[in-house]
Amino acid sequence: MDLARSDFTRPITLAITFTLFGEASIFFLWGVHLFPNGVLWHKVAWTGVCGLAMGATIGALVNVVVTGRVDRKRAVIWSSFLYFGVLALCTLFCFQIDLATGSQFGAREEPLLFIAGGLIPALASSVVYSWALYSETGTNLLSRLGY
Secondary structure: OOOOHHHHHHHHHHHHHHHHHHHHHHHHHHHHHHOOOOOHHHHHHHHHHHHHHHHHHHHHHHHHHOOOOOOHHHHHHHHHHHHHHHHHHHHHHHHHHHHHOOOOOOOOOOHHHHHHHHHHHHHHHHHHHHHHHHOHHHHHHHHHHOO
């Protein structure tokens, strides 16, 4: 199987794009609108660092486990599983951090909503991420978008 550079950069750049968008959405909804208390700069830093770290971790794991190693069908399953797994662990980790730092994003006030607000979008976006990376239609779309 011949692999191009984009076969390795796409999983990372797409994951970072998705996680930064997701973190920005959480920041504005939870950190600014629903729970405006706390230090805004801390929330911005948390959002940026977590978005980059989660995306880079997902992309690296997909490259190590999936890229060039499995057929398209298995690639969709594995990349979706890895994507969701990282985000699920990060949701639980961030929940604990938020509790310990005074509930910047509402973990103390709305624990179930905090966790569901991380897991449900993670599951939905994992399917889109895997489809975009490993389906013929998805890879064509990414090429047209410049990924």
